[in-house]
Amino acid sequence: MVRRGISGAAVLGAMLAVGLSAAPAMAREVVAFHEGVMDGVMPGTIVVRTSERRLYLVNGDGTAIRYPVAVGKPGKQWSGATRIDGKYVEPAWAPPREVKRDNPRLPSVIAGGSPSNPMGSAAMTLAGGEYAIHGTNRPNSIGTYASYGCIRMYNQxxxxxxxxxxxxxxxxxTR
Incomplete structure (x- = not known):
């Protein structure tokens, strides 16, 4: 579960000023994108292909920006349609019940900006559940099946x- 943290254009501007996205991510790239089974995907839509461990932001000109991501562990994966229902910079994090059960030593809330906060630099919550697209304090997990269902990205x-x-x-x- 994401707890509201610091948000707003001023904070995001400060993050950018300290270099969180000053250098382009080497793995982020523009690629050809054909919807396939996702006929009618509109420009600006996000498509996560779990089996590829990739997130695509559709540009609408036959291309998309492709980002490497970490996805749910086996048994924690999901598929379907949703939408972004919140955007947060350095959000606090409250472990969902299942995570807390598996890791009882976790605190009830980890402050935003803490090195132990798994949400990283920013989070976009997804409607209908406890999932989010978020940064990570474990960049070595990107490209793997690592989460409880969230989509993890490099902070930049x-x-x-x-x-x-x-x-x-x-x-x-999609799976």
Whole structure:
């Protein structure tokens, strides 16, 4: 569960000023994108392909920005359509019940900006559950099956995506 943290353009500007996205992410790239089974995907839509461990932001000109991500562990994966229902910079994090059960020593809330906060630089919460697209304090997990269902991104990539999307953005997660 994401707890509201510091938000707003001033804070995001400060994050950018200290270099969180000053250098382009080497793994982020523009690629050809053809919807396939996702006929009618509109520009600005996010498509997460779990099996590829990639997130695509559809540009609408036959291309998308492709980001490497970490996705749910086996048994924690999901698919479906949702939308972004909140955007937060350095959010506090309250472990969901299942995470707390598996890791009882976790505190009830980890402050935003803490090195032990798994949400990283920013988070975009997804409607209908406890999932989010967020940064990570474990960049070595990117490209793996590592989470309880959230979509993890490199911090510089989540800041880039955060700037490009808004609340209400459609998100499709496929297996």
């Amino acid at each position: 990539d989540v800041v880039d995506l955060y700037e490009r999307v808004s609340v209400g953005t459609q998100v499709y997660v």
